[in-house]
Amino acid sequence: MGADFRHYQVIHRNLIWANRFAASSSFGGSRLIYYLGSVDNWINLSSKVSTFDNSVRIDDQAKYAYQTVATNMRGFTQNVRNGNNFAVINSEIRWPFIKYFSRYPNSSNFWSSLQAVGFFDVGSAWTGLTPFSGGNAYDYDIIPREQSQGPITIYVDSNRSPIVYGFGYGLRAQLLGYFMRFDWAWGVEKNVILPRIFYFSLSTDF
Template identity: 60%
Template sequence: MKIFGEAFKQIDKKETDMFVTGADIRYYQPIHKNLIFAARFATSSSFGRAKLIYYLGGIDNWINLSSKTPTFNNEIRIDPEVNYVYQAVATNLRGFQQNISNGTNFAVVNAEIRWPVIAYLYNRPINNDFLRHLQLIGFFDIGSAWSGLSPFSGDNAYENDYYDNYPVTIIIHNDNFPIVSGYGFGIRSKVFGYFLRADWAWGVENNVIQPQMFYL
């Protein structure tokens, strides 16, 4: 379990005061032999005159091999009236690009079933590094990023659609549900001494299953 608090301040500028709090809690439960259920809850908030913006979606150190799907979703609006001075990616939320939602707060829950296939089936020493560490994964992620007291506070720029027709701007509330989820399966192992992971995920937004995404 990790609980943290941080404060940032430029000595000569009061408007740069920023405070960040958060927690990262993990739980592991053996199911049978070395078949394991793993769960994680992570959350963080920033406040003060300057703020940190969290972009929800994706995984840490994502190597995006798709030319059709950008890593970052530029279609989701960022509130231009908030003084964001730092940014961070809120992970894991598989099934989406980075910035499926954003704000000064985020919370995610990750649940995985981890099955080390070869080590589970063969009760003997395994010399091959790849086979010894080979795992099949089933996972479910759920989370939100928001500004205000809660994801349902209505203070998020991404909850509105903007149509600019100078000198008039039309703002329409889009009624998007602020909590998204994703599910799928993956493979883990060691290759040449490096731990590699590959995930295939489907996001769920507004009760609609999104196209499959690949994470490496």
């Protein structure tokens, strides 16, 4: 069960403020797990950035039947947070600067579609009634028995907030029949601005 609401506000001429709220919840015997992070159809061109964050725990006791990525959550790779619920808010300023200043129609799809974007994303993926219910696997890190050198498994509070956010800028353009998106984003976690991540994707904006 999910919802996706969008609103577009004209600021001046072709300058647009676009906003989106999306949320979904999966329940029942064949639940879906949402991996929060990145953008739709991300083509990762960097060997230094992994597409999926394996450091964030996933509940291996939950019987998830399906999986999907919850986007947009720029500034992070996939699985910055996870669970059978997710919610995101995306806010963008879109400025087709060539079209904005041009006095005449442009026959080139590339130049007429070229736009600069500034954005802010905030969201969460969680297990339980709310993100703060305490049912998230990523709330704790596990020290296995082998590493603890004892007969017990140790659970350590990960100090992860269920809510994360990111910000950045990007470019959009139509080229060879494809709508291309280029985004540069910084994620913020534990009040620390993380290293910038570049996203190249072939998908339309919301």
